[in-house]
Amino acid sequence: MFHRKSEKIVSSRTSTLNGKNFSYKLIQSPNARTVRLKVGMHSGLEIIVPRRFHLDHVEEIFAEHEQWIIKQIGKLENRKKLREQRQLQDGSMLTVLGFHCKIKIIENPRKKPSVKKVQKLLFTEENAIVDGMELHVSCDGTIRQAKEALEDYLRTVAEKYFLKRTTDLAEQMGVTFNNITIRGQKTRWGSCTREKNLNFNWRLILLPLEVAESVIIHELAHTIHMNHSKSFYGLVERFCPDYRKLQKHLHNPQFLV
Numbered sequence: 001m002f003h004r005k006s007e008k009i010v011s012s013r014t015s016t017l018n019g020k021n022f023s024y025k026l027i028q029s030p031n032a033r034t035v036r037l038k039v040g041m042h043s044g045l046e047i048i049v050p051r052r053f054h055l056d057h058v059e060e061i062f063a064e065h066e067q068w069i070i071k072q073i074g075k076l077e078n079r080k081k082l083r084e085q086r087q088l089q090d091g092s093m094l095t096v097l098g099f100h101c102k103i104k105i106i107e108n109p110r111k112k113p114s115v116k117k118v119q120k121l122l123f124t125e126e127n128a129i130v131d132g133m134e135l136h137v138s139c140d141g142t143i144r145q146a147k148e149a150l151e152d153y154l155r156t157v158a159e160k161y162f163l164k165r166t167t168d169l170a171e172q173m174g175v176t177f178n179n180i181t182i183r184g185q186k187t188r189w190g191s192c193t194r195e196k197n198l199n200f201n202w203r204l205i206l207l208p209l210e211v212a213e214s215v216i217i218h219e220l221a222h223t224i225h226m227n228h229s230k231s232f233y234g235l236v237e238r239f240c241p242d243y244r245k246l247q248k249h250l251h252n253p254q255f256l257v
């Protein structure tokens with residue numbers, strides 16, 4: 001194969017360290033002056049060498065940095081495992097309004113995607129008791145459609161929850177509001193307009209209940225104070241003393257849906 005001198009040559013290869021196979025990418029780069037080892041979440045292990053580097057020496061470099069490579073590959077595998085756990089799949093657990101629900105994905109491509117809430121019952125000699133909750137997601141079997149169906153379902157749950165809870169809390173706080181809209185922006189939890197229309201993110205129902213409530217109280221306080229002044233926080237903390245602590249849950253949470 002012919003390569004221009006300025007081109008990088010990338011090849012995928014495998015090697016063995018400590019009896020364990022691993023794959024890596026060999027990058028022969030005209031810009032590289034020394035040999036470099038790099039590990040990335042998506043790229044995996046890379047060894048970048050100058051174009052004139054004799055490839056027989058690659059194994060020597062690996063042997064020299066054996067400990068480092070083994071450690072880095074281990075870390076990478078752990079991170080991948082963690083990421084998989086954070087992805088929705090059959091059997092995943094989802095906490096909805098404080099209830100732990102097991103997700104069951106049921107392949108049913110002919111029917112419209114839907115979600116059914118199922119109480120798992122445990123039978124004793126005298127009676128039956130509720131022993132956990134399951135959400136049966138009926139869809140074409142793909143994670144994409146399962147997520148869409150779950151989102152539709154959770155939005156309707158969120159609508160009911162926010163309408164009820166905001167009405168209750170407004171009464172306690174002695175304030176009024178106009179309309180509630182449920183939204184799904186990735187970065188915004190809630191907002192309040194000058195017309196006292198409130199917006200809430202449906203994903204709040206996947207966080208601890210007190211956290212969702214603290215957002216409701218925050219937005220309701222805006223119906224009195226359209227700012228983040230001292231008196232605004234005074235009102236918020238009167239009805240939510242743990243406000244500052246609860247807000248920490250809103251920083252970068254990981255959701256399955």
Ligand SMILES: [Zn+2]
Nearest residue numbers: 218222227228
């Ligand atoms: Zn605010």
